[in-house]
Amino acid sequence: MTxxxxxxxxxxxxxxxxxxxxxxPGLKPLRKDPVRHAAALLPFFLSCAYGALTVLGIGGLIGWAARTAVWITSWLGDVALVWGVGTDAGQRAGGTVYLPLTQTGGALVLILTVIVVVTAKKSTKHGGAISRGAWCGMTLGTSAGIAGFAAVPLATAANWLGGTVYGAM
Known part of the structure; x- marks a missing residue:
């Protein structure tokens, strides 16, 4: 666990x-059509959930890439804190107790990886939001904050869905 x-x-x-x-979008357009504007955040938050899943006990190339992204992001953030505002670096942000993914949950994450990568590459409108969301989910998925609390329900849902899909075959 990273x-x-x-x-x-x-x-x-x-x-x-x-x-x-x-x-x-601004307060006036948001009040006029809140559902449409809120739906524009969906690609970001779905890929954020995917990013959080990738750091939950996934091994192999996907797990290595996620752990490397978290390590590099932590290093860059620590450098920014030290040189940017003069605080201490390297303090762990309080790891959360996480539920590791089962074999079928891991298989579901592999399928989601293909979907996220292809969608991020092909979508001209949402590609950046998908990439940023996955990166955000990877960094916040192991924290003890709100995203860390979301890790357990995400892992439970992935394990259940993977078990349901593969159990039906």
Whole structure:
């Protein structure tokens, strides 16, 4: 299990803030059609959930890539905290107790990986949001904050869905 540092969580929150700033339509349009505007965030948050799943005990190439992304993000965030605002770095952001994925849950994550990669490459409108969402989910998925609390229901849902799909065959 790779643990994210405070710097890594800070970067994850900055990615989330950046996406929300890009999305913000203004108060008047949001009041006029809230459902349509909220739906524009769906690709980001779905890929954020995927990113959180990739750091939940996934091995192989996908797990290595996710752990490497978390490590690099934590390092970059720590450097930004030290050189940007002069705080201490390297403090673990409080790892969450996570539910590892079962074999069928891991198979579902492999299928989701193909979907996320192809969608991010082919979608000109949502490709950036999908990539940022996966990165955000990877960094916040191992934190003890809100995204960390979401990891257990995500893993449970992936294990259940994978068991249902593969159990039906």
């Amino acid at each position: 643990y994210v540092t405070i710097g890594g969580v800070t970067v994850g929150l900055m990615i989330l803030a950046y996406q929300l700033a890009l999305w913000w």
